[in-house]
Amino acid sequence: MDDSFVSRNQLRLTCKGAHVVVHAAEKHAAAMSVPQCIAVVDPGGHLLAFSRMDGARIGSIEIALTKARTAATRLQRSGDVGGTSDSGKVSIALASQLNLTGMAGGIPIVVEGQVLGAVGVSSGKAEQDVEVGEAGIAALLDG
């Protein structure tokens, strides 16, 4: 087979790696006393691991999933999707049939320059959601 037909040496986040992200995010959220919904997805935006902490909102589950899906499939932080204008964010949500969001809290998991998926966090304030997601990824990279 022609070498150009496949790309080799791709990285894939394991189930264990996904749980490291979730658990470190949970630990950080607990230290902040902000219970969270935390989702980790693969590059296709498909769920790998999830946890809803005691006290986190049921109404944040879907939002955590949407943030993670957005970061993974757009290859950027969900808060950057649709630019900085409200209309840009609304447009991308509508054009994606509500699969994407411009709300902050979804962060790509990047290892050696490859996006292996993303974490999405929801139930706190935007900056808290981001901080918790970053703590989860940091534990993966430092582990």
Place this chain on the structure above:
Amino acid sequence: MDDSFVSRNQLRLTCKGAHVVVHAAEKHAAAMSVPQCIAVVDPGGHLLAFSRMDGARIGSIEIALTKARTAATRLQRSGDVGGTSDSGKVSIALASQLNLTGMAGGIPIVVEGQVLGAVGVSSGKAEQDVEVGEAGIAALLDG
């Protein structure tokens, strides 16, 4: 079983309790001469009791349900969801795939510090919807 696996002493709103909320809300709305759609849901946002008063709008049924679902699953008044900006409210509606709304009229039912569900009211003006929902909950707590 390890004690940390379950949380005890949780309360659950009974069917009777849900009907008390609906009927008191209806009575209050009738006194205001504003026919309403009134929904009571459990903590997961699932319907317990509902009434559409004579003259209330068919087009308000779904909104009453969404307000109630929002207040129950976000653990806050629906009017507070998404903050005070239009863009915040639109964002959360879209990111939740239209399961949540930032419109006022959904109020959590809180007993002994636990959210047992919510009431959602729609067909009047925002402040009327809120007043009717509050009247429903007051009857439950005072009953």
Place this chain on the structure above:
Amino acid sequence: MDDSFVSRNQLRLTCKGAHVVVHAAEKHAAAMSVPQCIAVVDPGGHLLAFSRMDGARIGSIEIALTKARTAATRLQRSGDVGGTSDSGKVSIALASQLNLTGMAGGIPIVVEGQVLGAVGVSSGKAEQDVEVGEAGIAALLDG
């Protein structure tokens, strides 16, 4: 407040309890060499914890969630929903707007006679899915 308006002494599955189910199910599936998608939901069918093991099918994620939601909200094993006939199972799936399934692999989590949620397992054969879910619940009850 009138005593008949609320029911007391309800149990709630904690986040920790949900993870005990998921991890024990994973361990059992690993011993069987059958990678699985494992979901644990609350009584309203809302996600508490999830894991997709390495090698489990992306196309099984949604099915695991639907099995868990079915067992939790129907208060019975998903394989018993819709009876034993194909037509009964199809009817209930359609009438529930695809929120329910009659496929085996969803099992209620029952503690002291209360349904605290359910586990849903998908990616193996039906009997393997059930066995893995049962192993998860057994770890919770025996823990």
Place this chain on the structure above:
Amino acid sequence: MDDSFVSRNQLRLTCKGAHVVVHAAEKHAAAMSVPQCIAVVDPGGHLLAFSRMDGARIGSIEIALTKARTAATRLQRSGDVGGTSDSGKVSIALASQLNLTGMAGGIPIVVEGQVLGAVGVSSGKAEQDVEVGEAGIAALLDG
């Protein structure tokens, strides 16, 4: 205006009438010791009144609504929709985009030859659901 442009002397089920149906159905279900979800809708299939009894399945809410909507908008018992064959019932569910079901438990409310809406009951066996719905309508007609 030409007399042929409007049809006069139409009947409309009031909110009070809808609650009579729900409460009588609840009472009958309680006597049978089968907790039920009970929905009453108008001729457009839009919700008028609803009750989920203690112990009735969350996973039956949507089905009760679908049965009621079917009976009201098809002007016949939901169990008769799609004929007696499985394929007929599946076909009508699919062609209606899952708005209709051929499952028994939805019964039109007929007064003086006019269909004023329907009751839909779900959470028991098919014959129990039908019996409870009939008891609700009987209370309306005999009231």
